[in-house]
Amino acid sequence: MNISDDHQDKDCDATHQEIYKFFAGVMILIFILALPLNGSVLHLFIFKLKFWKSNTNNVFLFNLVLADMLLLFCLPIKSYNFIMGERRSGNDVTCKAMLFMFLLNRGASIAFLAVTSIDRYFNVVHPGRKNLLRALKRSPQISVLIWLLLLPLTIPPMMKTFQCCKSLKNHDAAVDVVDSLTEVVFFTQILIPFSILVYCTARIVNRLRRKTVGDRTKLKRAVILVTTVMVVFSLCFLPCTIARMILLIVRVQDMSQQIQDQADVVFDGLLVLSYMDCLLDPLVYCFSSTKFKALYLSTYFPFLVQTAVRRADGSMRKSAQPLSCKRDSVVLDS
Template identity: 25%
Template structure:
């Protein structure tokens, strides 16, 4: 994970040294150049940018400069301690199971997001004014979107792991291994880094002269808006949201059908399914849909001004996935539940219960074949 973070900062540092700020057309040259502030059209004429009165009110509205940072602050205050506790339990108190590696990396992705939220909080509190420079703006936005799409793929990987363990337990010996988990983790991080490169390599800060503020990822030249970022975010929506969502729906429905058919306990499986659907439908879906509408509406008729505030609110709500993920860990992993309870409660009765369960499994082992034991162990680690 340190290597990934180092790579991100190396890329942005290299861009700074080389003076690179790729943008498709300079917004500060004559004659007039059209710029979009999300759903707002700005006109730049000889370094002077102008906005309509309604647009000025919206970008300086209490929703943007007060309620948004409050939502980010709430997500930060709740999500950071939850994820730090989850990371400690997963790294130091949990057995290195294949699913554990996936959960650790999902927690790391959430921690990356939570660590950059204070910069977004200050940005909005100061009236959407960015003072930390172009390179750091790119890093913050890459981490911001990278968490959303990386979390989607890590949740899909966890769903696949549970699907193999519960639906195909006899294949788990070859499919649920540390090596396979490492391959999945590396693949997800490569996808995330590749998906965020366009944000890292394009200009994200623009000055709005009338307001005397520098926006971060809120103002884009219209040519980039229509010809670059619309297809870019459309591709992210298809491959980093819809595809993992489809995988999750298939895997979780198959798990529930299997548990119901075998009359197994399925309360935990239902909770996991509901929580994952909550992350996708409540946290990720609104921001992704409104993001596409923002770009598509401006391309069609330019009348998408009413989408600006709903989109910004949905983007803030999307960060609450970092608060829900640790709860998913609790229901997804028996090992995580046990270690969390033993670490926080230190209950001797609970430890005695675990010991009696172990003795019961050991006494009944002689009555089962090795294949049956493998199937049982595989399912226990996934429930």
């Protein structure tokens, strides 16, 4: 092993091992909770909803849950690395495979969240206007195109040890170009979709405020959906983006090793937080369609539906009882 490889390994060591073991525990918990949740949603999309025949945006939501499922399989390996005191796998093949899965599926999750909001934006703000997204959303073309466009974006980070940030510390022009391209991919993959989400949310909310007559229920559901998407996005992806920016500043200015280690821990911790997306995305499915929520409950939790029906029947009977008594009294009085 040469000096540069030894330095690279040191950069990838977990300097605060107890904290990284806590991060590993969080990822294991996310995996345990999110795997059956996303698996049940995937089963529902395929066998109950038959998303490929649907006239709604179920095609986008299916790809979203698929991306979340694939990303979940990275968590056990990542947890093992953290427990062993490593920020990434020491095996180069495993490291690159993990990085590819992370970048591709996280990018797909972000993309399909954004596309879902754009689709709802066109349905609400421009309901009569024809657009390419509406024409293709019932077919797999646009979904396949999104996956294909994401593939080239995984190449620059895989050329370097992206997970052990050393970007922009070299004086080699060729290396600096790769580093810069890597960071551009990372930030644009988050900031551009977030800007789209903010725009769509603002326009839909403005549309709801200006609509004084007619059915406002559809508009309210759209506002709830895009707001939920933006909250999920802000909670899961923006913190690690800010932490990455701070980490780059610390590295470029060559601050003390202690500060660099602390910045590493904060970035890795907030990156773990981004995996919460796999748990929060089902909220998007529920707010996208009341039918989906009802179908999910009736399929996997039928006892909850039966309890709700019994309570509704009981309340209806109670409300009807005084009326019947009143009628009887009128008859008797007459």
